[in-house]
Amino acid sequence: MNSCFINGIGCVSAQNTFENTFFEDAIDISNLNIVKAIKPNYKSFIPPASIRRMSAGVKNSIVASSVAIKEASADQLDGIIVGTGLGCIQDSENFLNKMIGYNEEYLTPTAFIQSTHNTVSGQIALKLKCKAYNFTYVNTGGSFQSALIDGLLMFEGEEANNILIGGVDEHAEYTNKLYQAIGYYRQDEEGKKNILKQRKSGVIPGEGASYFVLGNEQSDSTYAKILDVQLVNKLDQIDLPSFILDFLSKNELKLDEIDVVILGNNGDDEFDTYYDEASSIFESSTLLYYKHLFGEFLTSSSVATYIAAKILREQVIPEHLLGEQKVRKSDKIGNILIYNQYRGKDHSLILMEDV
Amino acid sequence: MDRGVAISGMGIVSAIGMNAKENFEALKKGQHGISEVELVDTILKENILVGEIKKSNQELEQILKLPTPNSFSRSSMLGMIAIKEAFRDAEIQVKDNTSMAFVNSTTVGGMDMVEKFYDSFLTDKKNQHYISVNDAGSNTHLMADYFNIKGFVTTISTACSSAANAIMLGARLIKSGRAEKVVVGGMDGLCKFTLNGFNTLMLQSNGFNKPFDDERVGLNLGEGAAYLILESQSSLQKRDKTPLAYLTGYANANDAYHQTASSEQGEGAFLAMKKAFEVAGIQPEQVDYINAHGTATPNNDLSEGRALLNFFENKIPDFSSTKPFTGHTLAAAASIEAVFSILALRENIIYPNLNFKTKMKEFDLTPQIEIKKKEVNTVLSNSFGFGGNCSSLIFEK
Missing domain, CATH: 3.40.47.10 (Thiolase/Chalcone synthase)
Incomplete structure (x- = not known):
């Protein structure tokens, strides 16, 4: 493998x-x-x-x-x-x-x-x-x-x-x-x-x-490693924490080992509550947002993947991604998790690690 | 021994029948489903023949007992009828579906509904709910909801090879351990958009399509859907279920030659076949029957014929195209032909290539023209599409 x-x-x-x-x-x-x-x-x-x-x-x-x-x-x-x-x-x-x-x-x-x-x-x-x-x-x-x-x-x-x-x-x-x-x-x-x-x-x-x-090989140009990706078409909000926790435990990671979580908040009051739910379980991770700068589109999590890769390589968190939040962890950024959903469907987790 | 991925159920709707049994009876009797357009409101009615399923959307809604209004496209409804049969065949209850994956494929998606109300969408709120199925994936999601599937669900669209690629992904999901059971296949209903599109490309025949014939002039578009249930060995053992057949080989390659046409030597097709045999770990001479792509366009059949001759080193096993029966059902074609391939394995029968009279000038190639009883252990099924997309699947007993 x-x-x-x-x-x-x-x-x-x-x-x-x-x-x-x-x-x-x-x-x-x-x-x-x-x-x-x-x-x-x-x-x-x-x-x-x-x-x-x-x-x-x-x-x-x-x-x-x-x-x-x-x-x-x-x-x-x-x-x-x-x-x-x-x-x-x-x-x-x-x-x-x-x-x-x-x-x-x-x-x-x-x-x-x-x-x-x-x-x-x-x-x-x-x-x-x-x-x-x-x-x-x-x-x-x-x-x-x-x-x-x-x-x-x-x-x-x-x-x-x-x-x-x-x-x-x-x-x-x-x-x-x-x-x-x-x-x-x-x-x-x-x-x-x-x-x-x-x-x-x-x-x-x-x-x-x-x-x-x-x-499959690391090189001079490597940004990051993709550890795992999961996609399910439908999820009740109440099941979101266990969806995330199961995914992390499958990858042998604990919540506090996730340094940064990139969330897909797009301002839609009907569905952003999913992101509230996801945020609530990450107490020590830095939370980042990006759709206020890119708009929402069906493949926007590809932009989040770009952002995660660059953060992992450069070990820098741009302030404009913090929204109203603060950097919660100032040491080395090791793991980033991207959570996205669109209109309550297509819930996805992308897990990346620094190299 | 690695027997590939098991197929534990299948379902099909096409112009020659609303289930596997009806399709097989028509194939055996040589009864095709090509006719004039009746259900699509198009000015092309007099110029083309199609493989149309003679059931209105209202009739499909009744078969599925759908509430109205709903947002199901014709493609989705055809797909759901086929999936229902596949679940019955695999003896899977709807309540078991939560852990099931679903890999759908389509080129039309909800286009039939969008084109119908396109002009009036902004002024007439009544049909606006169909806007939500404008993208292909939303059709899949509605279908997943209908069947209570809540796991990994995705949609592939690679033109006329779509369903082959859906089947391939399903097999890889099972092999990797990411899924135990996967519904895989494709669906496409006829609509004005595709009829007119193929018309501008001058790829449609005004008569019956004649694959591999020297006087072939083009394809007949068709509609339909077909799905397989792919299942892991451990899952089959757990519920003591005997599979219908195995998918042992699969591959996709790109012709990288032209956006719509195939290369003269069929290089992409050759590569897809070569890789599929490597995956299956068997030799080309073990093939008993090839279900060819054979669309009856001048370009496809020449390119595919050359690829077959090259790949099989001029010793081509019995082969035929079943598109004279169903028409070219685009995204559904590869799964419809997968069902035909599995039926060939189970019933030890290979199908005639209807409408063939004259060999092509370019090479010495005669498809199977009569129905033939023979021991069938291995079937190769080819599907090629726009964007140079070439896929091959190998099914074994």
């Missing part, structure tokens, strides 16, 4: 994660109703003709994965595994708009081809000429975690040396309106929204693409 190290990362998000200055400074997004990712310079990575044709999610994925692969110096990948909650929603919307708008006439294939859920993983394989294992998970708030679990299975089964794992979601205009209509996303509102303090119905939607090269 092999270990699983994070050896390279590329993260395109609403913060300067791609430029790697996010730990020094955060951009205030609290006045936004829709949080968009900062566009990287696509031209350095993608031919101009493709830039026009590709949707944001595909472009961000190509850029982020290239950076991750370069950092890890992973010449050969034994797998490409992508998680995406909404898939290539811009192209789906595009094809739907035309199909319905023109009553099934005058349609062209491009948007349909690109709307396929596994477009991203297929495009990355095509770009790298990578004939290895290629999977795509589309499992709402558990898409990225499913990809991670698949990756862990590959290392446990000694099926791989290096694999690429990613989480990606993109905005699409009409789809955002639809989710606003059913209250999943907040209605547009004026002014600043402190989602960590003032809870309301619905979330502020975000987007992003985070890619990780996972390897």
Whole structure:
């Protein structure tokens, strides 16, 4: 059974994660109703003709994965595994708009081809000429975690040396309106929204693409080790503490050995109570938040994974992740636990350790 | 000896039947399920033939005794009918499901409902509940709730190989000890989105699809769902259950050639088969029957044919595509064909490749065209999809 190290990362998000200055400074997004990712310079990575044709999610994925692969110096990948909650929603919307708008006439294939859920993983394989294992998970708030679990299975089964794992979601205009209509996303509102303090119905939607090269060997570029990942689709709040405790004991860890817990609070008053429940059992761990800086999207825990990996390598906790909390442990950061759920479903735990 | 992963139950709905028995009877009689479009409101009705299940959504709701309004898509309802049969077959009660894992797959998800109400969603609140199944995973979650499954639940979408990959992940979950029982498979209902999409690609035939025929012009899209229950040996022993068959080999590889087309030599297909045999630890000559992907598009059958010839070094075992019976059911195809493969093992029968007349010019390859009784111990099933996605599964008695 092999270990699983994070050896390279590329993260395109609403913060300067791609430029790697996010730990020094955060951009205030609290006045936004829709949080968009900062566009990287696509031209350095993608031919101009493709830039026009590709949707944001595909472009961000190509850029982020290239950076991750370069950092890890992973010449050969034994797998490409992508998680995406909404898939290539811009192209789906595009094809739907035309199909319905023109009553099934005058349609062209491009948007349909690109709307396929596994477009991203297929495009990355095509770009790298990578004939290895290629999977795509589309499992709402558990898409990225499913990809991670698949990756862990590959290392446990000694099926791989290096694999690429990613989480990606993109905005699409009409789809955002639809989710606003059913209250999943907040209605547009004026002014600043402190989602960590003032809870309301619905979330502020975000987007992003985070890619990780996972390897079975530690190297100079190693950030951290992924110890375990668990995902269950449904959990009553009352069962959350035992879900966390069972997971930790399976990994031979006690509560006070978790130095940092990264929580997915997104300001939705109906479901943030899960995070309250989780927080209540960690008395000595430092609690961190990130969705007030990135928005909420179905693969947002990939951003939390980026944050955890960087904290473990640099042994620094950026103040802007603390919310109203304080650093409770000031010594060495050894273990980080990420807990996430989306609308009361897809409860996941990601456990990482420093190297 | 490592016998792979046991299959303890299966369920299927397709254009040739609402359960395994009906499907098998149709296969034996050579009765296909390809027809004109009746249930999808599309202007393409006159141009295409499809493998449509002639049951309206209301009829599916009645079969499942669903309360209305509900947010189940057509794909989900087809899936749930198949899963019910798989549970019955495996003799698993709904109350036992809490420790079960569920690996679903779909390409359509809730698109059939979204496209129906897309224009009116913002003005008509009545159908807004269908917005919640806009993403594929939410369909899976609703199904998991229906069956009281509360463990590891996920959804795969890799185009036309989706269900093969769901089956593969399920097997790996069991081998790793992460699960004891897993429901695996795929589902896809027909909808305007896919009919029009394949129409823009000019991949659909206006006649009956003819896999591996020189005059093949394209595929017939189909709809359906099929699921297997994969189970660990220890779990089977605990409840003294004899398995239907074993999944011994599985692999996925990428063609890395083109977003929608397969490479000329079928390199991805070759690699998937090669790895699957390595996992199974058996030799290619042990295969008694190949259930080919065989979509009847000019590109697939040429590429797959070449990959088969290369891999089996020109000595190809009996093979056929069953897509002339069901149509190409996209995400469900590999699990539907997994059920057909298991039935071939159990009943010692291999199925005809309907509509075949003329060998392709490019090579000397004739599929099985008559139903044939023979001892079947090992079956290879191939599935390939957009994004260069290629998967192979090996089933054994």
